Amino acid sequence: MSGPVLRVSGLDVTYRTKAGTFQALHDIDLELGPGEAIGIVGESGCGKSTLSSAMLRLLPPNGQVTAGSIRLCDQELLALSDAELRRVRGATIGMVFQDPLTSLNPAFRVSTQMVNALRAHIQNGRASSADLHRRAVRMLERVGIADADRRIEDYPHQFSGGMRQRIMIATVLLLQPKVLVCDEATSALDVTLQAQILELLRELCREQETALVVISHDIGVIAEMCDRVCVMDSGRVIESGSVADILTRPRRPYTRKLVASAPSRHHSRGIPARKDSTADERAVVVVDGLHTHFTTKPGIVDRLLRRTPRTIRAVDGVDLNVRHNETVGLVGESGSGKTTLGKALLNLGPVTGGDISFDGVSLGGLDRDGVRRMRRRMRMIFQECYGSLSPRMRVEQLLTEPYRIHDTPASDRYSVTELLGLVGLPAEQASKYPHQLSGGQARRVGIARALAVHPEFVVADEPTAGLDVSAAASVLNLLRDLRARLGLTLLIITHDLNLVGDIADRIAVMRNGKIVETGPATQVMDAPQHPYTKTLLDSVPDPWAAVSG
Incomplete structure (x- = not known):
């Protein structure tokens, strides 16, 4: 036409x-x-x-x-x-x-x-x-x-x-x-x-x-x-x-x-240059030979065709250490097992084999009360910004719910206004429901809720997904500041290699349930050793390359 x-x-x-x-x-x-x-x-x-x-x-x-x-x-x-x-x-x-x-x-x-x-x-x-x-x-x-x-x-x-x-x-x-x-x-x-x-x-x-x-x-x-x-x-x-x-x-x-603020391997995006790591040598999180396998349940069609159940090896023999006050980036394709591994670290998902310990305590040996106490020290920023927020609760209720669950003393609580300010949201957002927020605003509410109980270790699953570039830079600066101020240990799960290149001390690259490469962030970004890592880096959209090309 x-x-x-x-x-x-x-x-x-x-x-x-x-x-x-x-x-x-x-x-x-x-x-x-x-x-x-x-x-x-x-x-x-x-x-x-x-x-x-x-x-x-x-x-x-x-x-x-x-x-x-x-x-x-x-x-x-x-x-x-x-x-x-x-x-x-x-x-x-x-x-x-x-x-x-x-x-x-x-x-x-x-x-x-x-x-x-x-x-x-x-x-x-x-x-x-x-x-x-x-x-x-x-x-x-x-x-x-x-x-x-x-x-x-x-x-x-x-x-x-x-x-x-x-x-x-x-x-x-x-x-x-x-x-x-x-x-x-x-x-x-x-x-x-x-x-x-x-x-x-x-x-x-x-x-x-x-x-x-x-x-x-x-x-x-x-x-x-x-x-x-x-x-x-x-x-x-x-x-x-x-x-x-x-x-x-x-x-x-x-x-x-x-x-x-546009992300690029060759241009700064408004985030201060990564300084030498302040992490000490003490491993606060130790993953030893971790396996998480899922067996599919056969449906009607599977039973009629006599299909055998499939075993999905979401995490397949992973070894990983995260040191105190260190930021580790976990990258890989969707379906590679990153989120499954992140949830397993916080005892939020099943473990088929291997062991996970936090601060010297094996998570597999904890009872229900022990797991709840540990979860105050270990928190997760979930990938689904709307799916992780109850649609029936206002932002104010969502942010204060962790205090009720963990019986947090008043002296250890942030006010709602302080939490919203940490993630760059105005106090007026406290009265809104999740569906009244933009995707970026809902993401920041999820981050604020994870930080409410002063955790020591945070697994951030795609913490900047859905955020514009300036807001993403603000969130990364926030995580960097919290790490420095509180001695926070971070595992950042992401598909954004520019993000981990900006903030991580070390990078682990995951594929098909296995970690195929680990190393200092500068080494992995500038001189990758594994062909898969090279493919990931070559696939990153670069606005400057698109214009010059």
Whole structure:
């Protein structure tokens, strides 16, 4: 078709709250042609996700478009009925949401959800369930799900966070929409799979002339994917232009700050240079020959076909020491066993074999009371920012709940305002529920809750996932300061090699349940020894390389 496939004109969005009305978007103009990709960047809370929700008319009940127009393929979306919208969503305009855990139904198998989504938009006759199932399996294979013909019968909770995101992307791509809105679509993916998904999205643009709206805090992803960039601040587009112009000649101070914070192996991102480690030689966490294996439960199809149960070796003979006051980065692809290992260290997951000790005490020998006492000293920042927060509790209740669980004396408690201040949130956020927070704000609430009881050892599972670059730098600075001030010991699980390169003393690289390389951070980043580590580093999006190339 000629002309723009998506045109947003003069868009205003307002939310009704108890304190009154709040205008989230101001006079947004956006135009996108077939096969074109535009990036939307900005800090958490600037209105990026509100804009993406408005494009599909998925605003919450208290949100309302108060002015403007959204035209999709010459159709005015704001004038469509609910029935007409159901036909348009998915088939004409699709969306990959930021949090896959809340986007997938935990009660249904992946196959049911993918096939039903495809069947809902089948035109020109019916397709057989077997054909739809085959198409779903092929798409899962394209997004990197191994053993897809079997894994498609699993439930969402049986996949890692990165795998769930790939399933969401595969489900949307099945419908071949004309416009695809990606709201932090690759933020939960490791760098190699991110590169694979970005290439898949580029193919979609070339083959089907699908238009892309890429909402991301990662300027490297924007630089690789997009033709143009819009910079948002406080609900307004303050600057727009080509990727090269925005990166090399930003006009606004806000844009210059974002660009300066962009992660790159070759540029500073606003985080002080890593000093020589202050860790002592005493190993506070010792992992000796750890194994965590899972045996799948056969479903109806498995029993009919007499399939034998599979054993998944999530952690397969890991040895690891973390010294007092040290920061260790644990990196690897999604599904490599990083999160399983992190949970096992805190006795939050099963251990098939081996031993874990903390401060000389074996966790395997503790009773229930002993485990509870130990968990006050060992805390975890969970990967799923919304999934780890109770939707029925306000932020204030979420932050003070650890004090009730551990009977913390009043003298040892932070106030709610102090906890929010630690992670850069205003005190007004205390009265909100998790669904009223942006992804970055929800992430920071989870970090504040983990820090509430003054832990000695913290496992941070993707602590900056979903955060814009300046907020991510702020969180890393916070973790660095807490380590120095409190003698904190950190294990940071991440797929962001730029992150561990900035903050870690040592890096351990994990693949298929095994640690394949460990060493000082500078050595692993600058002179990797294992071919897998070299592949990871080569896959990291670099905005400066994209512009110069």
